[in-house]
Amino acid sequence: MSWSLRKRFLVTSLGVSAAALVAAGIFLYVLFERDFMARVQSETHNQLMQLVSGLEVDEAGKVIKTQAMTDPRFRQPSSGLYWQVESKTGEVLRSRSLWDATLSTGDQPWRDIDAPEAFPGPFNEPVLVHARLISLGEGAQRQQLRVMIAVNESEVTTPTQHFAVNLLLSLLVLGLAMMVVSAAQLGMVMAPITALRNSVRDIRDGKATRVTGEYPVEIEPVVGKLNSLLEQREQMVERARSRAGNFAHSLKTPLTVIDTLLPELRNRGHHATAGEIGKQTAQLRKHADRELARARMAGGHGEPVRDVRAVLEEIVTTMRHLPRGRDIDFVIEVPQGAAIRMDRDDFIELIANVLDNARKWARTRTLIRLEPGEGEMLLSVSDDGPGIALPDMGKIVERGRRLDEGTEGSGIGLAIVNDIADACNLRTTFGPSELGGLSFSVALPAARA
CATH class of the missing domain: 3.30.565.10 (Histidine kinase-like ATPase, C-terminal domain)
Structure with a gap:
């Protein structure tokens, strides 16, 4: 069974709208996550550069930090933002926010980490680590250092999750709005077809003889053809009724003449012949009367x-x-x-x-x-x-x-x-x-x- 225009429109509209909303949601989420990670990477890079610029090696060959970090979270224990400097000799400098914990990249060899990577962090929370290998000092005091900035992974995942929830709610509201608009649009599109259906019903009920009203240019030719068809049908029915009535009337005249001749046949002694002719003419008269009655029928129109x-x-x-x-x-x-x-x-x-x-x-x-x-x-x-x-x-x-x-x-x-x-x-x-x-x-x- 073929689908109605209304069902086709609704299914197509809702399907396309749902697909577009899903694609838009995925695109916006990925775009937000990428931009947010880029911002985190930019911030950790700036903090790393600030940390490196404040490091020196003193006369005793010990690494010291000569200036404080500007972000106050480095001074708050377990704040979620940490820095650490370690040397090949095992000497470690760290932010107050680490308290007595340390940052570690596991068994991996020392290397530059330009894009933050996830590692197990202090206080049982995973962190994103941004690291840089540098050489500091002159001559015999020169040392290889690994400088790290770490931020709790939740600092990234929590905002993105909140964004995902808000995005989902927004898309749902937008989807509902699109459904309402589609329904209203469908009503506007189907209004001329509904009017045409009602007009045809009025013709069937005998309330009208033609399709009337104003219709869009796409439907107007159909209305014109339908009215032409109705007019042709009326003319054909009228001609058929007229022919049937004329034929029935044309039979009555010769039947009447025959009836007037029947007494003469009986007077001549042809009683059986006159009786049979009378019987047949009566039957023909019945058929003529019936055709006249049928010709008067309008067939419900x-x-x-x-x-x-x-x-x-x-x-x-x-x-x-x-x-x-x-x-x-x-x-x-x-x-x-x-x-x-x-x-x-x-x-x-x-x-x-x-x-x-x-x-x-x-x-x-x-x-x-x-x-x-x-x-x-x-x-x-x-x-x-x-x-x-x-x-x-x-x-x-x-x-x-x-x-x-x-x-x-x-x-x-x-x-x-x-x-x-x-x-x-x-x-x-x-x-x-x-x-x-x-x-x-x-x-x-x-x-x-």
Whole structure:
């Protein structure tokens, strides 16, 4: 299953943003750590140069320190900053901060350490050591010395760790802000598509016939094509309905002429021939009537029904002017203002045929009821007529099928009901009525608020 545009945008945006934030975090951390180490190295180098400049060899050949270090931490025991000077003879000078401890590089030979390196330090704390080998003194008093500056490793790791935590929090806040911005951006990008979807829904519900509104230039061609397609479809449907109606009307004239000639055939003694011709012309007339009815269908694309009760009352008024119409008590149990998503003409055609069937068969009462459901409304029409046996239920929607030839009508009414239901994708059922006769029910799509 393909991903939606919304999901693609979110996944891509969040993925790219997360990757960019991780890369930026790593880059900034490495950059900070490198710059901080460079600053530590610069400071220890300056302190080393200050220490070397203050060393001398006295007349007795002993190394002495002639000036104090400017950083007060050298005079504070276990301060984390230390200096030490040692000679090949084992003589050692050290800062007060070392107290009685010494700096050591282990078993490594004496060498210059230009970039601070980590070694075990005093007071059980690792230190970063910066060392330089120098020669001091003249003649026989000349000595080889190793001068060292050491700083606790925590002086470097603690600030970098604090920076890492603050950087992580900052990137998290930035990530959340980017998510909010992405969501807002997505809403702006998807707004025209949402508007287009709502406009298409209105067309489906019968609230509009065209896609309206202003759209970005990227979507405007789609809107134009869609409106053109809707117009072409309407024209094709209208032409098809017109052709079907004209064809059905064109059949009625010759059928009427044939009907007028049937008495002459009977007068000449051709009773069987006249009866067969009459039977076939009646069948053709039924087909013509049915095609005329189907041509009037809008297929659910006309004006919707905004007040079902009002439309039913109009149909019932019409039924009362037909034979037996005033003898039937049509009871309408439909709330005022109930609306459905169905073409008004199709609805009238469907219910009129159902009520016409009830008018012919009901004894005294017909009940019309509308019950709301989830996303749809169930409309039922029940009468107190003789009803239909269950094996014959499927036959009543057949073309021209009449279970009682003695009853008036062409036998296509319920077949038209079936055609309209198929055209509008409606679910219909026939069954026994609670009043004792036939019950018809249809699930109608409820209008959206």
